[in-house]
Amino acid sequence: MSKFKKKTATKQDIPTAALPDIIFMLLFFFMVTTVLRETEIMVEQKIPRATQLKKLEKKSLVSHLYIGKPKKVDQFGTEPRIQANDAFVTPDDLILWVQQEKDKLSEADRDKIWVSLKVDHEAKMGIVSDVQEKLRESNARKVLYNVIQTAD
Amino acid sequence: MARRKDRGAPEVNAGSMADIAFLLLIFFLVTTTIASDKGIMWTLPPKTDQPPPEVKENQRNIFKIQINSSDKLLVEDEPLDDVRKIKDMVKKHVLNYGKDPKMSESPQKAIVSVKANRGTSYEMYIAVLDELEAAYNEMYAERAGITVDEWKRLDQSNPRMKALYDKARDGFPKQISIAEPSKI
Numbered sequence: 001m002s003k004f005k006k007k008t009a010t011k012q013d014i015p016t017a018a019l020p021d022i023i024f025m026l027l028f029f030f031m032v033t034t035v036l037r038e039t040e041i042m043v044e045q046k047i048p049r050a051t052q053l054k055k056l057e058k059k060s061l062v063s064h065l066y067i068g069k070p071k072k073v074d075q076f077g078t079e080p081r082i083q084a085n086d087a088f089v090t091p092d093d094l095i096l097w098v099q100q101e102k103d104k105l106s107e108a109d110r111d112k113i114w115v116s117l118k119v120d121h122e123a124k125m126g127i128v129s130d131v132q133e134k135l136r137e138s139n140a141r142k143v144l145y146n147v148i149q150t151a152d
Numbered sequence: 153m154a155r156r157k158d159r160g161a162p163e164v165n166a167g168s169m170a171d172i173a174f175l176l177l178i179f180f181l182v183t184t185t186i187a188s189d190k191g192i193m194w195t196l197p198p199k200t201d202q203p204p205p206e207v208k209e210n211q212r213n214i215f216k217i218q219i220n221s222s223d224k225l226l227v228e229d230e231p232l233d234d235v236r237k238i239k240d241m242v243k244k245h246v247l248n249y250g251k252d253p254k255m256s257e258s259p260q261k262a263i264v265s266v267k268a269n270r271g272t273s274y275e276m277y278i279a280v281l282d283e284l285e286a287a288y289n290e291m292y293a294e295r296a297g298i299t300v301d302e303w304k305r306l307d308q309s310n311p312r313m314k315a316l317y318d319k320a321r322d323g324f325p326k327q328i329s330i331a332e333p334s335k336i
Contacts, residue, residue: 016170023173030180048275052285054304056189116189119274126270128277129333132196141196144189147278 042076043068043083048121050147061114062144063101065094067127068120080123082131091130098138116144192281212254213261215245217280221271225280228254235279242287259291259324267331288326296320 043066056062066083070076081088084097102110115135119128135141217238218226225232227241246262248255256262264284268277293303296316303320306313 016167020169020173023170023177027173027177027180030177030184034180034184048278050192050278050282052192052282052289052304053190054193056191056193059189062189116191121273121275121278123274124270125268125272125274125277125333128274129268129270133332136196136199139199141198143194143196144191145194145278145281146189146191147282149190 039064039083039086041066041083042072042088043070043081044120044122045118046121047118047146047148049150051150053147053149056114056116056144058112061105061109061112062116063098063113064116064118065131066118067123067131069122080120080127082127091127091134094131094134095138098135098140102140111139112142113140114142114144115140116146118146192278192285194281210257210261213256213263215242215256215262215264217264217266219266219268219272219276219280221269223273223276235276235283238280238283239287239290242284243291246287246291263327263329265329265331268333270333272333284328288328292320292324295324 045066045068067080069078069080070088076088082091082094083089084094089097098113098115102113105113117128117131132143135143216226216228220226225235225238227238232238242264245255245264246259248257248262249259250257266280266284289300289303293300296303296319298316306317308314308317
Protein backbone atom coordinates (compact mmCIF):
# COMPACT_ATOMS: atom_id res chain seq x y z
CA MET A 1 0.00 0.00 0.00
CA SER A 2 1.04 3.58 -0.58
CA LYS A 3 2.94 5.26 2.10
CA PHE A 4 1.42 8.63 1.38
CA LYS A 5 -2.02 8.51 2.71
CA LYS A 6 -4.07 11.48 1.66
CA LYS A 7 -5.05 13.78 4.43
CA THR A 8 -8.80 14.08 4.29
CA ALA A 9 -9.19 16.29 7.28
CA THR A 10 -9.09 19.60 5.33
CA LYS A 11 -12.32 21.51 5.47
CA GLN A 12 -14.03 22.24 2.19
CA ASP A 13 -16.37 25.10 3.17
CA ILE A 14 -15.47 28.78 3.06
CA PRO A 15 -15.61 30.42 6.44
CA THR A 16 -18.58 32.77 6.51
CA ALA A 17 -18.05 34.11 9.97
CA ALA A 18 -16.88 37.47 8.62
CA LEU A 19 -19.88 37.88 6.33
CA PRO A 20 -22.01 39.73 8.88
CA ASP A 21 -19.15 42.15 9.45
CA ILE A 22 -18.94 42.93 5.77
CA ILE A 23 -22.68 43.44 5.53
CA PHE A 24 -22.67 45.62 8.62
CA MET A 25 -19.95 47.73 7.08
CA LEU A 26 -22.12 48.29 4.00
CA LEU A 27 -25.09 48.94 6.23
CA PHE A 28 -23.27 51.60 8.22
CA PHE A 29 -22.09 53.22 5.01
CA PHE A 30 -25.66 53.57 3.77
CA MET A 31 -26.94 54.67 7.16
CA VAL A 32 -24.36 57.43 7.33
CA THR A 33 -24.81 58.65 3.78
CA THR A 34 -28.59 58.64 3.84
CA VAL A 35 -29.98 62.09 4.18
CA LEU A 36 -33.40 62.00 5.70
CA ARG A 37 -35.78 64.50 4.25
CA GLU A 38 -36.63 67.07 6.87
CA THR A 39 -39.63 68.42 5.05
CA GLU A 40 -42.55 66.39 3.93
CA ILE A 41 -43.59 67.40 0.45
CA MET A 42 -47.25 68.20 0.39
CA VAL A 43 -47.64 68.90 -3.31
CA GLU A 44 -47.51 66.62 -6.28
CA GLN A 45 -44.10 66.49 -7.85
CA LYS A 46 -43.77 65.14 -11.32
CA ILE A 47 -40.74 67.01 -12.47
CA PRO A 48 -40.43 67.68 -16.21
CA ARG A 49 -37.48 66.30 -18.14
CA ALA A 50 -34.81 68.21 -19.99
CA THR A 51 -31.40 67.66 -21.51
CA GLN A 52 -29.23 70.64 -20.56
CA LEU A 53 -28.69 70.07 -16.87
CA LYS A 54 -26.06 71.64 -14.73
CA LYS A 55 -25.14 70.68 -11.23
CA LEU A 56 -25.07 73.10 -8.36
CA GLU A 57 -21.81 72.79 -6.53
CA LYS A 58 -22.59 74.40 -3.20
CA LYS A 59 -25.55 72.70 -1.64
CA SER A 60 -25.57 74.93 1.42
CA LEU A 61 -26.62 77.90 -0.71
CA VAL A 62 -29.77 76.26 -2.04
CA SER A 63 -33.27 76.82 -0.72
CA HIS A 64 -36.13 74.81 -2.08
CA LEU A 65 -39.60 75.84 -3.17
CA TYR A 66 -42.13 73.26 -4.24
CA ILE A 67 -45.03 74.12 -6.51
CA GLY A 68 -47.82 71.81 -7.57
CA LYS A 69 -51.27 70.50 -6.90
CA PRO A 70 -51.74 69.65 -3.19
CA LYS A 71 -51.75 65.97 -2.43
CA LYS A 72 -54.65 66.35 -0.01
CA VAL A 73 -57.14 67.63 -2.52
CA ASP A 74 -60.13 67.56 -0.15
CA GLN A 75 -58.29 69.77 2.32
CA PHE A 76 -56.41 72.23 0.14
CA GLY A 77 -58.20 72.14 -3.20
CA THR A 78 -56.85 71.40 -6.64
CA GLU A 79 -55.22 74.74 -7.45
CA PRO A 80 -51.41 74.55 -7.51
CA ARG A 81 -49.87 75.88 -4.31
CA ILE A 82 -46.42 76.95 -3.22
CA GLN A 83 -44.75 75.05 -0.43
CA ALA A 84 -41.83 76.58 1.45
CA ASN A 85 -40.33 74.51 4.25
CA ASP A 86 -43.32 72.83 5.84
CA ALA A 87 -46.20 75.08 4.97
CA PHE A 88 -48.10 76.49 2.07
CA VAL A 89 -47.36 80.12 1.41
CA THR A 90 -48.75 82.80 -0.82
CA PRO A 91 -46.48 84.65 -3.24
CA ASP A 92 -46.55 87.66 -0.89
CA ASP A 93 -45.01 85.61 1.94
CA LEU A 94 -42.03 84.80 -0.23
CA ILE A 95 -40.23 88.07 0.43
CA LEU A 96 -40.14 87.25 4.14
CA TRP A 97 -39.19 83.66 3.37
CA VAL A 98 -36.24 84.76 1.24
CA GLN A 99 -35.07 87.02 4.08
CA GLN A 100 -35.24 84.11 6.52
CA GLU A 101 -33.37 81.85 4.16
CA LYS A 102 -30.73 84.51 3.63
CA ASP A 103 -30.32 84.93 7.38
CA LYS A 104 -29.40 81.28 7.65
CA LEU A 105 -26.38 81.82 5.44
CA SER A 106 -23.16 83.48 6.47
CA GLU A 107 -22.81 87.16 5.75
CA ALA A 108 -20.51 86.67 2.77
CA ASP A 109 -22.83 84.17 1.11
CA ARG A 110 -26.10 86.07 1.49
CA ASP A 111 -26.21 87.34 -2.05
CA LYS A 112 -25.18 84.03 -3.50
CA ILE A 113 -28.40 82.30 -2.52
CA TRP A 114 -29.91 79.95 -5.07
CA VAL A 115 -33.59 79.17 -5.11
CA SER A 116 -34.40 75.77 -6.48
CA LEU A 117 -37.87 75.57 -7.96
CA LYS A 118 -39.36 72.11 -8.01
CA VAL A 119 -42.45 72.53 -10.08
CA ASP A 120 -44.94 69.92 -11.11
CA HIS A 121 -45.21 69.56 -14.87
CA GLU A 122 -48.91 70.35 -14.79
CA ALA A 123 -48.52 73.68 -13.02
CA LYS A 124 -49.16 76.78 -15.06
CA MET A 125 -46.75 79.60 -15.72
CA GLY A 126 -48.99 82.04 -13.87
CA ILE A 127 -47.99 80.84 -10.43
CA VAL A 128 -44.37 80.32 -11.47
CA SER A 129 -44.11 83.86 -12.75
CA ASP A 130 -45.68 85.22 -9.57
CA VAL A 131 -42.94 83.46 -7.64
CA GLN A 132 -40.26 84.77 -9.96
CA GLU A 133 -41.61 88.28 -9.59
CA LYS A 134 -41.32 88.07 -5.80
CA LEU A 135 -37.85 86.57 -6.01
CA ARG A 136 -36.79 89.49 -8.17
CA GLU A 137 -38.25 91.88 -5.64
CA SER A 138 -36.38 90.26 -2.77
CA ASN A 139 -33.16 90.13 -4.77
CA ALA A 140 -32.76 86.37 -4.86
CA ARG A 141 -32.36 86.27 -8.58
CA LYS A 142 -30.49 83.03 -9.05
CA VAL A 143 -32.98 80.33 -9.89
CA LEU A 144 -32.51 76.66 -10.55
CA TYR A 145 -35.35 75.03 -12.38
CA ASN A 146 -35.10 71.52 -11.02
CA VAL A 147 -35.51 69.02 -13.83
CA ILE A 148 -34.64 65.42 -14.52
CA GLN A 149 -32.18 64.33 -17.14
CA THR A 150 -33.86 62.87 -20.18
CA ALA A 151 -32.91 59.25 -20.49
CA ASP A 152 -31.41 58.92 -23.95
CA MET B 153 -17.46 9.71 39.26
CA ALA B 154 -19.13 10.31 35.98
CA ARG B 155 -16.82 11.61 33.33
CA ARG B 156 -17.71 15.10 32.33
CA LYS B 157 -18.65 15.46 28.71
CA ASP B 158 -16.47 17.75 26.70
CA ARG B 159 -18.90 20.39 25.57
CA GLY B 160 -16.41 22.85 24.18
CA ALA B 161 -16.88 26.60 24.27
CA PRO B 162 -20.55 27.59 24.24
CA GLU B 163 -21.39 29.35 21.00
CA VAL B 164 -24.24 31.59 19.93
CA ASN B 165 -25.52 30.67 16.54
CA ALA B 166 -24.55 33.63 14.40
CA GLY B 167 -25.45 32.13 11.08
CA SER B 168 -28.50 34.31 10.59
CA MET B 169 -26.73 37.49 11.55
CA ALA B 170 -25.89 38.08 7.90
CA ASP B 171 -29.55 37.75 6.98
CA ILE B 172 -30.61 40.32 9.53
CA ALA B 173 -27.94 42.68 8.35
CA PHE B 174 -28.97 42.13 4.75
CA LEU B 175 -32.54 42.96 5.61
CA LEU B 176 -31.52 46.26 7.16
CA LEU B 177 -29.16 46.96 4.28
CA ILE B 178 -31.89 46.45 1.72
CA PHE B 179 -34.21 48.70 3.70
CA PHE B 180 -31.69 51.53 3.62
CA LEU B 181 -30.89 50.91 -0.03
CA VAL B 182 -34.54 51.22 -0.95
CA THR B 183 -35.33 54.27 1.17
CA THR B 184 -32.25 56.25 0.21
CA THR B 185 -33.03 59.01 -2.21
CA ILE B 186 -30.01 60.72 -3.58
CA ALA B 187 -30.92 64.37 -3.43
CA SER B 188 -30.24 65.97 -6.78
CA ASP B 189 -29.53 69.62 -7.19
CA LYS B 190 -29.46 69.47 -10.92
CA GLY B 191 -31.41 71.61 -13.26
CA ILE B 192 -31.45 74.57 -15.57
CA MET B 193 -29.74 77.54 -14.00
CA TRP B 194 -31.17 80.91 -14.68
CA THR B 195 -30.64 84.44 -13.44
CA LEU B 196 -33.66 86.67 -13.24
CA PRO B 197 -33.36 90.32 -14.19
CA PRO B 198 -33.19 92.84 -11.33
CA LYS B 199 -36.38 94.49 -10.22
CA THR B 200 -36.76 98.06 -11.33
CA ASP B 201 -39.58 100.52 -10.99
CA GLN B 202 -38.92 102.10 -14.34
CA PRO B 203 -40.82 100.73 -17.28
CA PRO B 204 -38.69 98.56 -19.54
CA PRO B 205 -36.56 100.64 -21.89
CA GLU B 206 -37.67 101.13 -25.43
CA VAL B 207 -36.20 98.53 -27.70
CA LYS B 208 -33.50 100.31 -29.61
CA GLU B 209 -32.33 97.15 -31.26
CA ASN B 210 -33.18 96.49 -34.79
CA GLN B 211 -36.12 94.15 -35.03
CA ARG B 212 -34.10 91.74 -37.12
CA ASN B 213 -31.88 90.96 -34.13
CA ILE B 214 -34.73 89.73 -32.01
CA PHE B 215 -35.79 86.12 -32.25
CA LYS B 216 -39.30 86.00 -30.88
CA ILE B 217 -40.83 82.96 -29.26
CA GLN B 218 -44.36 83.19 -27.97
CA ILE B 219 -46.28 80.45 -26.20
CA ASN B 220 -50.01 80.69 -25.68
CA SER B 221 -52.19 79.17 -23.01
CA SER B 222 -52.79 75.97 -24.95
CA ASP B 223 -49.02 75.45 -25.36
CA LYS B 224 -48.96 76.41 -29.03
CA LEU B 225 -45.80 78.05 -30.24
CA LEU B 226 -45.42 81.13 -32.37
CA VAL B 227 -41.82 81.51 -33.46
CA GLU B 228 -40.90 84.59 -35.48
CA ASP B 229 -44.63 85.08 -36.07
CA GLU B 230 -44.98 81.66 -37.65
CA PRO B 231 -46.73 78.78 -35.89
CA LEU B 232 -44.39 75.91 -35.01
CA ASP B 233 -45.43 72.40 -34.06
CA ASP B 234 -42.23 70.84 -32.86
CA VAL B 235 -40.34 72.43 -29.95
CA ARG B 236 -37.19 70.59 -30.92
CA LYS B 237 -36.82 72.70 -34.06
CA ILE B 238 -36.15 75.81 -31.98
CA LYS B 239 -32.56 74.84 -31.29
CA ASP B 240 -31.49 74.90 -34.93
CA MET B 241 -33.54 77.99 -35.65
CA VAL B 242 -31.85 79.86 -32.80
CA LYS B 243 -28.42 78.74 -33.92
CA LYS B 244 -29.14 79.89 -37.46
CA HIS B 245 -30.42 83.19 -36.17
CA VAL B 246 -27.43 83.91 -33.93
CA LEU B 247 -24.75 82.70 -36.33
CA ASN B 248 -26.16 84.67 -39.24
CA TYR B 249 -23.49 87.46 -39.26
CA GLY B 250 -25.72 89.73 -41.32
CA LYS B 251 -26.19 87.46 -44.31
CA ASP B 252 -29.94 86.97 -44.15
CA PRO B 253 -31.69 90.34 -43.77
CA LYS B 254 -34.32 88.80 -41.51
CA MET B 255 -31.86 87.38 -38.98
CA SER B 256 -29.35 88.87 -36.56
CA GLU B 257 -26.51 91.16 -37.59
CA SER B 258 -23.99 89.55 -35.27
CA PRO B 259 -23.96 87.22 -32.24
CA GLN B 260 -23.34 90.24 -29.96
CA LYS B 261 -26.57 91.83 -31.09
CA ALA B 262 -28.73 88.73 -31.27
CA ILE B 263 -31.46 88.52 -28.68
CA VAL B 264 -33.85 85.68 -28.02
CA SER B 265 -37.12 86.82 -26.53
CA VAL B 266 -39.49 84.40 -24.85
CA LYS B 267 -42.99 85.37 -23.89
CA ALA B 268 -45.26 82.92 -22.17
CA ASN B 269 -48.85 83.19 -21.11
CA ARG B 270 -50.11 82.70 -17.57
CA GLY B 271 -51.89 79.60 -18.79
CA THR B 272 -48.82 78.07 -20.42
CA SER B 273 -47.83 74.81 -18.81
CA TYR B 274 -44.54 74.70 -16.96
CA GLU B 275 -43.54 71.66 -18.97
CA MET B 276 -43.69 73.62 -22.23
CA TYR B 277 -41.80 76.53 -20.73
CA ILE B 278 -39.01 74.23 -19.55
CA ALA B 279 -38.92 72.55 -22.96
CA VAL B 280 -38.36 75.93 -24.63
CA LEU B 281 -35.73 77.01 -22.08
CA ASP B 282 -34.00 73.69 -22.56
CA GLU B 283 -33.85 74.20 -26.31
CA LEU B 284 -32.36 77.67 -25.87
CA GLU B 285 -29.77 76.36 -23.41
CA ALA B 286 -28.96 73.56 -25.83
CA ALA B 287 -28.52 75.97 -28.72
CA TYR B 288 -26.15 78.22 -26.79
CA ASN B 289 -24.27 75.33 -25.21
CA GLU B 290 -23.64 73.86 -28.66
CA MET B 291 -22.43 77.17 -30.02
CA TYR B 292 -20.13 77.75 -27.04
CA ALA B 293 -18.78 74.24 -27.22
CA GLU B 294 -18.00 74.73 -30.86
CA ARG B 295 -16.18 77.99 -30.15
CA ALA B 296 -14.17 76.35 -27.40
CA GLY B 297 -13.43 73.39 -29.64
CA ILE B 298 -14.76 70.78 -27.24
CA THR B 299 -17.81 68.55 -27.14
CA VAL B 300 -21.05 69.73 -25.57
CA ASP B 301 -20.65 67.31 -22.68
CA GLU B 302 -17.20 68.65 -21.94
CA TRP B 303 -18.54 72.18 -22.09
CA LYS B 304 -21.27 71.45 -19.57
CA ARG B 305 -18.77 69.90 -17.20
CA LEU B 306 -16.29 72.80 -17.30
CA ASP B 307 -15.23 73.58 -13.78
CA GLN B 308 -14.85 77.29 -13.35
CA SER B 309 -12.63 77.01 -10.31
CA ASN B 310 -10.00 75.41 -12.49
CA PRO B 311 -8.00 78.27 -14.12
CA ARG B 312 -7.34 76.39 -17.35
CA MET B 313 -11.01 75.55 -17.77
CA LYS B 314 -12.01 79.04 -16.74
CA ALA B 315 -9.81 80.47 -19.52
CA LEU B 316 -11.49 78.20 -22.03
CA TYR B 317 -14.90 79.25 -20.72
CA ASP B 318 -14.08 82.95 -20.92
CA LYS B 319 -12.65 82.57 -24.40
CA ALA B 320 -15.85 80.99 -25.67
CA ARG B 321 -18.09 83.52 -23.93
CA ASP B 322 -16.05 86.55 -24.99
CA GLY B 323 -17.98 88.68 -27.48
CA PHE B 324 -20.70 86.04 -27.63
CA PRO B 325 -23.23 86.89 -24.95
CA LYS B 326 -26.20 84.72 -24.17
CA GLN B 327 -28.99 87.24 -24.39
CA ILE B 328 -32.27 85.64 -23.59
CA SER B 329 -35.08 87.87 -22.46
CA ILE B 330 -38.08 86.45 -20.70
CA ALA B 331 -41.02 88.74 -20.71
CA GLU B 332 -43.57 88.76 -17.95
CA PRO B 333 -46.41 86.50 -19.01
CA SER B 334 -49.48 88.13 -20.41
CA LYS B 335 -52.79 87.63 -18.68
CA ILE B 336 -54.83 85.29 -20.89
